[in-house]
Amino acid sequence: MPGQQDKEPIVIPKPTLDRLKLYHRLLNEIEQKYISSDEIAQRVGTNAEQVRKDLTYLKTTGKPKVGYDVAQLRQELEELFGVKKTTKVILVGAGHLGSALVNYPGFANYGIEIVAVFDNDPRKIGMFIGELSILPMKDLARVIKRFRVEIGIICVPKDSAQQVADILVSNGIKGIWNFTPARLVVPDDVFVVDEDMSQSLLTLKHFLEMKKQKMQESQRG
Amino acid sequence: MPGQQDKEPIVIPKPTLDRLKLYHRLLNEIEQKYISSDEIAQRVGTNAEQVRKDLTYLKTTGKPKVGYDVAQLRQELEELFGVKKTTKVILVGAGHLGSALVNYPGFANYGIEIVAVFDNDPRKIGMFIGELSILPMKDLARVIKRFRVEIGIICVPKDSAQQVADILVSNGIKGIWNFTPARLVVPDDVFVVDEDMSQSLLTLKHFLEMKKQKMQESQRG
DNA sequence: TTTTTATCGTTATATCTTTCACGATAATCT
DNA sequence: AGATTATCGTGAAAGATATAACGATAAAAA
Ligand SMILES: NC(=O)c1ccc[n+]([C@@H]2O[C@H](COP(=O)([O-])OP(=O)(O)OC[C@H]3O[C@@H](n4cnc5c(N)ncnc54)[C@H](O)[C@@H]3O)[C@@H](O)[C@H]2O)c1
Ligand SMILES: NC(=O)c1ccc[n+]([C@@H]2O[C@H](COP(=O)([O-])OP(=O)(O)OC[C@H]3O[C@@H](n4cnc5c(N)ncnc54)[C@H](O)[C@@H]3O)[C@@H](O)[C@H]2O)c1
Secondary structure, three states, rough: OOOOOOOOOOOOOOHHHHHHHHHHHHHOOOOEEOHHHHHHHHHHOOOOHHHHHHOOOOOOOEEEEOOOEHHHHHHHHHHHHOOOEEEEEEOOOOHHHHHHHHHHOOOOHHHHEEEEEEEEOOOOOOOOOEEEEEEEEHHHHHHHHHHOEEEEEEEOOOHHHHHHHEEEEHHHOEEEEEEEOOOOOOOOOOOEEEHHHHHHHHHHHHHHHHHHHHHHHHHHO | OOOOOOOOOOOHHHHHHHHHHHHHHHHHOOOOEEEEEEHHHHOOOOOOOHHHHOOOOOOOOOOOEEEEEEEHHHHHHHHHHHHOOEEEEEOOOOHHHHHHHHHHHHHHHOOOOEEEEOOOOOOOOOEEEEEEEEEEHHHHHHHHHHHHOOEEOOOOOOHHHHHHHHHHHOOOOEEEEEEOOOOOOOOOOOOOEEEHHHHHHHHHHHHHHHHHHHHHHHHHO
């Protein structure tokens, strides 16, 4: 019962964590009171054993013949991911992508609040995206301190990404959501999540390549 | 030498494939003629043995005391991912995110060409995003056939996602790049790549939770 | 109440992935 | 030319993750 233990803090394996995220999403979409490991599995595309094994890392336990209490499981996952706590975030780079992100209301459901947007283009300073006016980079330090900002989103062109990361880090930011294709070099205690769409593209293109290859083979064979 | 073999087509393990994508990106960023497994490793954040093992799945082979021929390795990776072949793509949902994607020139480097944008909002039909005018959904079938479109990007609200996916599938699309938080149900031969930003958010939030927990523990301990 | 059944929790087994170890080899040095 | 060295390729060992198996248990049925 790894979830129970207290010493030697059990870290949840990455693959399990990724599936727990899928369970979390599913649980927010359903109404029913109980759900079985098998139903969870089918809905997220895995198998029941895997689900039960994954849930081993949590405190929530299921009932034979009934399944898991949805509300309870949902709550435990919400706590695991801290989505009910609000995290303040700033975004740097008020361009096409940055504007889309600032305009997106969906992040609020995950306890994310964008409190300020920065850019280094003088023509953009003072313009509004939704409720937020675009601020100059010189205000960044002050805002981070004032609002106790914990996370920075980087949406600047690739070549400026490292420079912006350095600024964020030097102002105490410990988590970065990086939308650029740049690989950021940061200290060990800073956590970077890459949202590199080009890498997804490679997945898609590779799939197409494999499909073509297979078709050619089946014609020959 | 798995890469050489021809029967029983060797499939590249997912973790290896993910690292090969990183190597591909790195190789596009460097100028030098040769690179060692150790340098690749350091630059992408893994170790030399892993790199050498990964490259085992390719035909390219290294030279003792010198390393791998950058141009050759780059080319083989480009072929693996088919990034030099142009793939025609349509995008559905000309909203905030969709517009950002259509405006983004970077995808061209991966052999992706967005040939048309669709929306179901009559007020948006005929408006332009860059060079492309927004088309009504009724034109979708015709455009897919005419341009031999292989991939569809979905950028509509979550609740319309499945419906749009069904339309794409029924028009022969075999690859979907899904930017919505919906889990799409599609036939087996259709490949879906999810770009679900909410899931990344959970990663970030979970990191913050763990950090807080650790800090509390070290205070107690 | 007893039996049957669905579903859980957990241990054992199998598979997949990473790391280690080391011999082979091409370039450089003496 | 022969010795030295950096780096590769790969097979073996270790480690991590997934699947299978099965006994335990609560609910439902008999
Ligand atoms: N637009 C997309 O759909 C898309 C898709 C994938 C990846 N990306 C990546 O996201 C990033 C942003 O893309 P975009 O399309 O929004 O670009 P953009 O050019 O529209 O916006 C970039 C913004 O960053 C600002 N900026 C530049 N340097 C800065 C600095 N040093 N400090 C502060 N602000 C600075 C610019 O003034 C501009 O407003 C890029 O790295 C791009 O590769 C974008
Ligand atoms: N904007 C973001 O930064 C962001 C971030 C993460 C995820 N997403 C996801 O991306 C999707 C799009 O987000 P957005 O912010 O661009 O939304 P949006 O509302 O700006 O745009 C959605 C567009 O889709 C069109 N549309 C709606 N139903 C349609 C249908 N059935 N057929 C064709 N077109 C239809 C609408 O007319 C609109 O133009 C959503 O699912 C959202 O959850 C967006």
